[in-house]
Amino acid sequence: MDSLDQLYALFPGTTKAQWIAQLEKDLKGNSWASLRWNLEDELAIDPMYFPEDRPEWRGVILNARPLGTWEIGEIFEVEDPAAANALAREAIRGGINSPGFLLLRKLTEPELEALLDGIDPETTVLNFGEFYPDKDPLGLLQRFSGWLDRQGVDKSKVRGSIDFDPFLDWTEPPFGDLVEAIRFCAAELPHFKVLQVNGRYYHAGASELSNELALMIAKGAEYLARMEAHGIPASQTHHFLQFSVALSASFFPEIAKLRALRILWNNVLNAFGITAPEPLEIVAHLAKETQDEQVHTNMIRAGAQAMSAIIGGADRLYVLPANAALKEAPTPFTRRIARNVQHLLRLESHLGRPVDPAAGSYYLEQLTDLLASKAWEKFQEYDRSGEFR
Numbered sequence: 001m002d003s004l005d006q007l008y009a010l011f012p013g014t015t016k017a018q019w020i021a022q023l024e025k026d027l028k029g030n031s032w033a034s035l036r037w038n039l040e041d042e043l044a045i046d047p048m049y050f051p052e053d054r055p056e057w058r059g060v061i062l063n064a065r066p067l068g069t070w071e072i073g074e075i076f077e078v079e080d081p082a083a084a085n086a087l088a089r090e091a092i093r094g095g096i097n098s099p100g101f102l103l104l105r106k107l108t109e110p111e112l113e114a115l116l117d118g119i120d121p122e123t124t125v126l127n128f129g130e131f132y133p134d135k136d137p138l139g140l141l142q143r144f145s146g147w148l149d150r151q152g153v154d155k156s157k158v159r160g161s162i163d164f165d166p167f168l169d170w171t172e173p174p175f176g177d178l179v180e181a182i183r184f185c186a187a188e189l190p191h192f193k194v195l196q197v198n199g200r201y202y203h204a205g206a207s208e209l210s211n212e213l214a215l216m217i218a219k220g221a222e223y224l225a226r227m228e229a230h231g232i233p234a235s236q237t238h239h240f241l242q243f244s245v246a247l248s249a250s251f252f253p254e255i256a257k258l259r260a261l262r263i264l265w266n267n268v269l270n271a272f273g274i275t276a277p278e279p280l281e282i283v284a285h286l287a288k289e290t291q292d293e294q295v296h297t298n299m300i301r302a303g304a305q306a307m308s309a310i311i312g313g314a315d316r317l318y319v320l321p322a323n324a325a326l327k328e329a330p331t332p333f334t335r336r337i338a339r340n341v342q343h344l345l346r347l348e349s350h351l352g353r354p355v356d357p358a359a360g361s362y363y364l365e366q367l368t369d370l371l372a373s374k375a376w377e378k379f380q381e382y383d384r385s386g387e388f389r
Contacts, residue, residue, distance in 0.1 A: 258312030
């Protein structure tokens with residue numbers, strides 16, 4: 001017997017029954033089941049889990065981010081392109097690499113050029129959302145591509161996205177434009193996402209996670225079917241698609257939600273005949289309703305929320321400035337702290353190093369499996385009822 005075996009022998013194993021007996025002794029005779037957390041109807045979480053409780057091992061859940069990192073984002077509302085450009089360039093110097101530009105009005109080509117002036121599209125992931133009537137994501141994509149041509153950029157190195165969610169933003173979804181956008185990117189911008197399942201509108205807190213997941217994948221599955229009907233293979237639609245999700249302040253459930261989303265989406269892809277898909281790209285945002293008027297409390301809460309996003313496998317993360325609930329513009333201080341939350345998680349906590357940081361946790365594996373199973377049942381109901389047809 002070597003020294004390690006001798007050391008282990010000093011600490012005999014404890015069975016599940018022994019743990020439960022000790023717990024109920026500490027509870028003075030009350031059942032340990034009284035500590036169960038009823039996250040949703042018919043979804044109860046035990047206070048502790050053991051090796052025999054873990055679902056059948058499925059291996060790690062792969063994300064789309066390069067090992068050791070994820071995209072650090074910051075949101076910029078764009079009314080004045082030059083002013084937004086100055087803020088974005090300052091934030092890039094401060095360590096972000098994935099700005100999100102919320103366009104409050106349609107930009108002309110010169111205005112788009114002013115917005116992107118001095119930003120390197122080969123090293124910065126550029127993301128756009130249109131928040132005005134008569135939005136035209138295909139036209140924006142074409143203007144952006146024209147700007148790249150004028151910069152002499154290698155488009156195969158350009159990454160980014162446009163928030164194009166046909167069912168969300170249009171009474172008559174412009175699937176023809178989406179088809180053209182996918183074909184355009186397949187030829188010109190192979191790493192640019194032009195379809196987004198915006199799940200933030202389905203977020204209703206920790207008690208509705210399975211329904212949130214079911215609605216997201218139901219919408220995504222309908223997009224795959226619609227694009228196939230227009231001659232776009234499901235694998236190609238998946239390549240140009242990303243999911244955008246909101247995170248509550250419920251730490252473990254949100255980790256499990258992101259992990260369950262990947263499992264569920266792979267189930268959908270398998271149904272479309274895609275057996276070895278590239279990892280889904282997930283963009284995470286902190287839900288606005290998780291903030292209150294206490295700025296310093298929001299800073300602390302944001303740290304835990306950001307941690308749940310990264311452990312859950314988010315590929316891009318936007319942390320709210322701590323004064324967002326006050327309905328005022330972010331200050332240089334709150335913007336810097338929002339960035340630094342991610343820097344701390346990356347540079348000091350090294351959370352980007354493991355491919356799936358939660359893998360093997362009895363508790364998180366069980367919670368992921370419970371959420372995925374319940375969400376899949378609801379998805380099948382939505383699919384039968386034609387929720388997004």
